[in-house]
Every structure is written in C-alpha cells, then in structure tokens.
Amino acid sequence: MLRMPGVVQDGHGEVxxxxxxxxxxxxxxxxxxxxxxxxxxxxLDTRIVQSFNLLTGTLPxxxxxxxxxxxxxxxxxxxxxxxxxxxxxxxxxxxxxxxLQLGGTREKLxxxxxxxxxxxxxxxxxxxxxxxxxxxxxxxxxxxSYLSWHLNDLNRLTLITSxxxxxxxxxxxxxxxxxxxxxGHDWSKHDLNSRYLxxxxxxQNYYSILSxxxxxxxxxxxxxxxxxxxxxxxxxxxxxxxxxxxVAQKQINDFTTGGMQADFSLDIATDHILRFGLLGRYxxxxxDTNTLLFPIDENERPISSKxxxxxxxxxNWAAETSAYIQDEFRxxxxxxxxxxxxxxxxxxxxxxxxxxxxxxNIVWKPNRKISFHIGYARYFTPPSPQYLSSRSxxxxxNTTNAPETHKxxxxxxxxxxxxxxxxxITPTRTLEISVDAFSKWAHNLLDSGQFGQAIILTPFNYxxxxxxxxxxxxxxxxxxxxxxxxxxxxxxxxRDINSAQYHFDQEELDYAKRRGVTLDHQGKYTASAxxxxxxxxxxxxxxxxxxxxxxxGFANLGKQSPYDIFNIGYQYSxxxxxxxxxxxxxxxxVNLFDKKYALHDGSGIGIYQAQYGQRRxxxxxxxxxx
Numbered sequence: 001m002l003r004m005p006g007v008v009q010d011g012h013g014e015v016x017x018x019x020x021x022x023x024x025x026x027x028x029x030x031x032x033x034x035x036x037x038x039x040x041x042x043x044l045d046t047r048i049v050q051s052f053n054l055l056t057g058t059l060p061x062x063x064x065x066x067x068x069x070x071x072x073x074x075x076x077x078x079x080x081x082x083x084x085x086x087x088x089x090x091x092x093x094x095x096x097x098x099x100l101q102l103g104g105t106r107e108k109l110x111x112x113x114x115x116x117x118x119x120x121x122x123x124x125x126x127x128x129x130x131x132x133x134x135x136x137x138x139x140x141x142x143x144x145s146y147l148s149w150h151l152n153d154l155n156r157l158t159l160i161t162s163x164x165x166x167x168x169x170x171x172x173x174x175x176x177x178x179x180x181x182x183x184g185h186d187w188s189k190h191d192l193n194s195r196y197l198x199x200x201x202x203x204q205n206y207y208s209i210l211s212x213x214x215x216x217x218x219x220x221x222x223x224x225x226x227x228x229x230x231x232x233x234x235x236x237x238x239x240x241x242x243x244x245x246x247v248a249q250k251q252i253n254d255f256t257t258g259g260m261q262a263d264f265s266l267d268i269a270t271d272h273i274l275r276f277g278l279l280g281r282y283x284x285x286x287x288d289t290n291t292l293l294f295p296i297d298e299n300e301r302p303i304s305s306k307x308x309x310x311x312x313x314x315x316n317w318a319a320e321t322s323a324y325i326q327d328e329f330r331x332x333x334x335x336x337x338x339x340x341x342x343x344x345x346x347x348x349x350x351x352x353x354x355x356x357x358x359x360x361n362i363v364w365k366p367n368r369k370i371s372f373h374i375g376y377a378r379y380f381t382p383p384s385p386q387y388l389s390s391r392s393x394x395x396x397x398n399t400t401n402a403p404e405t406h407k408x409x410x411x412x413x414x415x416x417x418x419x420x421x422x423x424x425i426t427p428t429r430t431l432e433i434s435v436d437a438f439s440k441w442a443h444n445l446l447d448s449g450q451f452g453q454a455i456i457l458t459p460f461n462y463x464x465x466x467x468x469x470x471x472x473x474x475x476x477x478x479x480x481x482x483x484x485x486x487x488x489x490x491x492x493x494x495r496d497i498n499s500a501q502y503h504f505d506q507e508e509l510d511y512a513k514r515r516g517v518t519l520d521h522q523g524k525y526t527a528s529a530x531x532x533x534x535x536x537x538x539x540x541x542x543x544x545x546x547x548x549x550x551x552x553g554f555a556n557l558g559k560q561s562p563y564d565i566f567n568i569g570y571q572y573s574x575x576x577x578x579x580x581x582x583x584x585x586x587x588x589x590v591n592l593f594d595k596k597y598a599l600h601d602g603s604g605i606g607i608y609q610a611q612y613g614q615r616r617x618x619x620x621x622x623x624x625x626x
Contacts, residue, residue: 001071002545003530004054005436005471005486008523009547011125011599011611012455016521018056018438019467019490020068021447022457023381027072028160029146031209034228034257034281035066035384043164043205047087047099048114048144050076057420057438058375061324061340061359062263062275067379067418075146075160078103078110083581083625091619093132095120110148117141123168124455125611129596133171134195140166154216160209170199170455173610180246180294180400181305185239194244198237201455205230221264230255234454238292242307246400249291251454253386257283259320271330275340279322285385286315293399302400310399312392318348318385326359336363346382346413350389353413355380374421381414383446383459393502403502405509411499412461416442422471431476439468445494447519449606451503460503460606462494462512465519485529492519508605511555518556520604524548525562539571539586547597552604563597563613565590581625590617 001007001015008016017024026033026044055063055070063070083103090096099116123138143163150156174195178187185192207228214221234251241248259281266274291310294302326340338361345354361375390408422436445465448457469490476483495516501509511517530543545567549560569588576582594616602610 001054003484003486003528003543005434005473005528006056006469006488006490006526007054008490008521008526008550009545009599009613010521010550012457016523017054017069018488019440019469019492019519019522021519021521023066023068023446025063025066025070027070028209029073029075029158029211030222030263031160031211031224031226032261032279033209034207034226034259035255035283043142043162044073045099045114045116045142045144045164047101047116048075048112048146050074057422057436058359058361058377058418060275060338060361061326061342061357062277064279064322064324064342064344064357064380065320065382067377067381075144076101076103076112076114077146077148078105078112085623085625087621087623089619089621092617093120093122095617095619108150110146110150112146114144115142122614123166124171125599125613126615127171127173127602127610127612129598129612131594131615134174135169135197136171137169138166140164154214156213156215158209158211158213160211162205162207164203164205166203168201168203170197170201172197176244178243180243180302182239182242182307183305185243187243192240192243194240197240197244199241200235202233202235203231218267219265222262224261226257226259226261228255228257232454232456234456242292242294246302247291247293247452248307249289249401249452249454251456252286252288253454253456254286255283257281273328274325275328276325277323279320281320283318283320283385284315285317286313287386287388288313291396291401293396293401295399296402297398308399310395310401312395314389314392316349316385316387318346318382320347320382321345334365334367336365337361338363342380344380344382346380348382348385348387350385350387350410351383351412353380353382355413355415369427370423370425372421372423375419377418377420379414379416379418381416381446383411383413383461384448386456386458387411388458388500405502405504405506407501409499409501411446411459412444414442414444414446414461416440416445430478432474434473435471437468437470439466441466444498447494447521447606449503449520450608451606452608458500458503460500461498462519463496463498464516465492465494467492467519480533480535482532482534483530485527487525487527489525490522491524492522493517494519504605508555512605515555517605518551520551520556520606522551522556524559537573537575540569542566542568550599550604552601552607554603556604558603560598560601563595565595565597565613566592568592583625584621584623586621586623588619588621590619591615 006018052073085101103112118140126133148158176194209226211224232253236248238248263277292307324342329337342357357378364372420438425433442465445462448459471488473486496513525548527546532541545565552558571586574583597613599611
C-alpha cells in the first residue's frame with residue numbers, strides 16, 4: 001500500500017490514506033471484514049492475497065462507515081492455485097517465517113488454506129535510532145482458509161475463516177532517569193536500568209464469514225453473516241514501570257462483533273444497473289484494568305513509596321445499521337452517472353446518531369484514451385466503542401495516573417462533505433497517467449492516539465476539520481519492463497478537541513481551540529517509484545519511498561525530518577527442477593542505504609513514544625511447489 005498515491009507510513013503497522021487516521025474498510029472477496037482492535041499486528045497475511053485494489057475518493061453508496069479507503073482484497077482460490085506450496089523466509093533481525101499453502105479442487109469444492117509462523121526481533125518500531133532494538137522479540141502465528149462449495153452453476157456457498165495470534169515484547173529506551181522511589185528497591189541497582197523493562201503485549205484476532213452467492217443473468221446477490229473476536233492484553237513490568245513512570249497498568253481489551261451483510265445487483269434496463277443492500281452489526285467491548293500507582297499531594301509529589309492498587313472493569317456496546325440504494329445510469333456511450341442514497345444509524349452505550357447521505361459520481365470517457373471523473377459524497381463515520389467513562393477517570397484522582405484535566409465529553413460520530421475530481425490518460429497501450437484532487441470538510445473529525453503504555457489506540461474528536469490535497473501517478477510497461485511513480489500532497493487542519501479531553505494538557509487544548517492544529521498524521525508530501533524487470537525465470541526490482549515527515553512537538557507545530565528509502569530484490573525460478581514443479585529463490589534488501597529516520601520522536605498530539613523506521617535488512621526465501 002505504501003507504493004500507492006496518498007498513502008503515508010506510520011508506526012505499529014498503520015498507514016494513513018489521504019490525510020486520514022485509519023478509517024479504512026477491508027473487504028475480502030466482496031464481504032466487509034468486521035473491524036479489529038487497533039493494535040500493531042499485521043493481521044492479514046500477504047500470502048493469502050491474489051490481488052487487491054485501494055478505492056478512494058467519493059465512494060458509491062454501497063461503501064460506508066470507514067471511507068478513507070476501501071482495501072478490496074481477492075484471496076487466492078484452489079481453482080487458481082491447484083498445487084501446494086512450502087516456503088521459508090528469513091534473514092536480518094533473527095527473522096524466520098515458514099509458511100504452508102494448500103490449494104486445489106475436489107469435485108464441487110474449491111479450497112485454499114494458508115498457515116504461517118513469524119519470529120523476529122523487530123516486532124515493533126525501535127524507540128531509538130540504534131541498529132538493533134532492545135527487547136523487541138515477536139512471535140506470531142496465522143491461519144486462513146477459503147472453502148467454496150458450488151451448489152450449481154448459479155449458486156455457491158463460501159466459508160472464510162482466519163486466526164492470528166501474536167506475542168510482542170515492547171522495545172526499550174536504555175538509561176532513562178528514575179522518577180519515583182519504590183519501597184524495597186534501590187535505584188542504583190544495575191538490573192533496574194530501563195533497558196531491562198519487560199513490558200509485553202498479546203494480540204489475538206479470530207473471524208469467520210459465511211457467504212451465500214447467487215449469480216444469475218440479470219440478478220446477483222450475496223448474503224453474508226459474520227462473527228469476530230479480538231483481544232489485546234498488556235502485561236507491565238510492575239517494578240520498573242513504577243520507578244520510571246509511576247504507573248504499572250495491566251489491561252485486557254476485548255471486542256466481540258456479530259453481523260450480517262446483504263448486497264443485491266439488478267440489471268433493470270439496458271442502461272441501468274440497480275444496486276441495494278443492508279448491513280447490521282453489534283459490537284461488545286470490555287476493558288479490564290489492574291493498576292499499581294502512587295498517591296500524590298496537591299503539588300503532584302508522591303506521598304508514599306508504597307504503591308496502591310486500583311481495579312476498574314468497564315465496557316461499551318455499539319449497534320450499527322445501514323441501508324443503501326444506487327443506480328449506475330449510462331446516459332450516453334461516453335457518459336455514466338452513479339448516484340444513490342445511504343442511511344446509517346449508530347446506537348451505543350454513550351452516543352446515538354444517524355444520517356441520510358447522498359452520493360453522486362459522473363464519469364466521462366470521450367474516447368478510449370482519456371477518462372474524467374467528478375463526484376460528491378456525504379460521509380458518516382462512527383467511532384470505535386472504546387470510550388472511557390468519567391467514573392473510571394475519577395478513580396485516579398490524587399494519584400500518579402490522574403489526568404491534568406477531568407473534562408471528558410463523549411466521543412461523537414464524524415460527519416463530512418467530500419468532493420473529488422480527476423482524470424486518467426492512456427496515450428498508448430503501455431502508458432497510463434492519473435491526476436486527482438480532493439477536499440473534505442468534517443464536523444467532529446475522528447482521530448486516535450496512544451495515551452498510555454499499552455499500545456491500544458483510543459479515539460477523540462476535533463469539532464471542525466479540513467483535509468485536502470492532490471495526487472499524481474504514472475505507470476508504464478513494455479515487454480519485461482515495468483515502471484511506476486506516484487506523488488501526493490496533503491494538508492490537514494483540526495480545531496477544538498471536543499471529546500476525551502482528559503488525555504491532553506490544558507495548554508494544548510486551549511491552543512487547539514483558539515488557533516487549530518495540523519493533524520499529527522499529516523505527511524505533507526509523499527512519493528514512491530519503482531522499476532522491475534521480469535521474465536519467465538527471473539525477477540529483479542528496485543523501488544523508492546519518500547516521506548516528508550509526520551508532525552511533532554507542542555500542538556503539532558513541528559515536523560520530523562524527511563526520509564528516502566530504497567529497496568532492491570532479485571528472484572530466480574528453477575522450472576521443473578522436481579518433476580513438474582517450480583522452486584523459487586529470492587533475496588530482498590530493505591532500506592538499502594541504511595537510512596536513519598524517525599516516524600515519531602515521542603511528542604505531538606496522541607503520540608506516546610518515539611518510533612524509528614527499520615534500518616537495513618537483508619532477507620532470503622525459498623519457495624517450493626509440491
């Protein structure tokens with residue numbers, strides 16, 4: 001995704017599309033994936049992907065809720081694979097990733113199964129610019145299955161299941177200054193140095209999607225019930241966390257989601273395709289905390305070196321329902337109008353809201369070499385149900401975990417107006433050029449940040465916000481050669497943080513209300529480019545990523561330094577080496593010139609600690625068919 005226009009790299013495996021914080025919808029084989037917890041594991045294994053597309057701009061009415069972009073994934077299927085594959089990938093940072101793929105067909109059954117294990121010592125971004133992070137081991141296991149039963153030529157039943165389980169050690173910054181005395185422990189002891197912190201986090205995600213699909217001549221529809229469970233569990237190093245931060249908090253955050261999606265497509269006339277559908281889902285969220293901390297006096301000084309314990313178990317629920325109808329009207333041979341309406345309703349333990357959203361897009365293709373588009377969309381974006389009540393916040397009064405301000409307005413639904421316009425030119429069959437511009441005006445813009453030791457991102461709102469920018473891309477291919485290049489420009493602005501204010505210092509809240517701020521995830525300029533050469537046996541590539549730097553400092557007034565990263569790789573295929581099967585050998589070098597660059601320095605709105613990009617890494621893989 002980082003090789004696509006308008007996509008900016010951030011920490012914890014996150015990307016920002018067109019100046020948005022997350023707000024992405026993932027669809028697998030046309031079915032919307034239930035939302036996961038906001039952690040840092042890469043839940044979707046790229047090995048399952050046959051192809052994917054990133055849809056942005058003024059989306060048709062069938063797409064809603066998370067609208068910064070639609071990551072539309074088509075998975076591998078047995079009919080395409082029809083063999084088994086075993087691979088071993090490894091290299092720098094003690095990386096070792098064995099994986100197994102099984103695929104094929106058995107009469108009416110089409111199946112694909114993927115299993116993988118990941119062990120490395122750079123599971124989370126390094127908080128220092130050193131080559132090797134301290135205490136950064138991760139071990140992850142993932143499984144995915146696609147089973148499709150063809151009832152007949154028109155009807156199909158599909159089951160998709162996924163499991164991911166990851167343990168992460170949180171990396172350390174050595175030689176920090178101790179801040180709090182702890183009864184029974186001597187600061188001067190070497191083993192209490194911050195380099196020996198042992199904070200850990202476990203992340204789990206499980207989901208299952210059952211789809212019934214009908215594909216007739218004029219009518220197609222899909223009915224898809226789904227279920228998802230996710231958990232993030234954070235285990236602190238009680239002694240060292242108390243000494244360095246005054247707080248050691250064990251957290252368990254659970255999500256359970258169940259829902260149903262129904263989509264219909266009907267050819268009602270030669271020039272009209274009518275699409276309509278329904279969506280309903282219910283989410284139950286629980287946050288259990290067990291916190292050790294120190295009592296403090298009115299001057300915020302600890303009055304005892306013996307920690308207190310506070311246990312707080314809270315939770316929320318959220319129900320989302322949506323309905324849409326849209327018509328794809330081919331007005332003339334060269335002019336198409338896609339217009340529709342979408343209704344969304346959000347009800348939760350802390351907020352209720354709804355909206356009727358019009359959508360319209362016009363595409364004009366005067367000839368085969370050029371296409372123009374312009375569109376408008378009204379968007380409705382509900383928050384994640386991770387709202388902490390004022391009752392929970394009040395428990396920490398007069399302790400080292402007390403916020404500066406106790407103001408805690410409820411998280412709100414984001415509502416926005418979005419316009420998008422651009423064109424695509426294909427002057428030859430091998431060359432394509434695209435240009436796009438967009439602008440978004442939002443009320444109660446949703447953002448999120450990390451506000452404690454656990455890497456659990458929590459939402460908050462800006463009362464007013466404006467995000468706008470432009471993108472340009474070019475691609476060319478001829479024979480074995482492929483070339484691409486992308487550039488994007490994005491500006492963001494938010495005024496008045498009007499929910500979950502207890503996360504912020506009062507001075508920063510006052511500044512954001514008075515003058516407004518640039519959003520912390522803005523990467524003003526981004527660029528990517530690549531060159532690849534591929535034959536039947538060989539593949540070689542070089543690509544390039546440029547980032548202008550995310551925001552930093554008080555009220556996001558500063559900016560990180562720009563960075564440019566080069567990657568190279570080469571693959572050779574030994575055809576029919578074993579019977580009729582192929583063995584592939586590959587090498588990749590990430591960050592070829594070992595560029596040191598910071599994604600965050602630990603400052604900025606919603607930023608908890610420093611994060612540096614990966615230094616140079618060399619990796620090898622062998623893939624065999626059987």
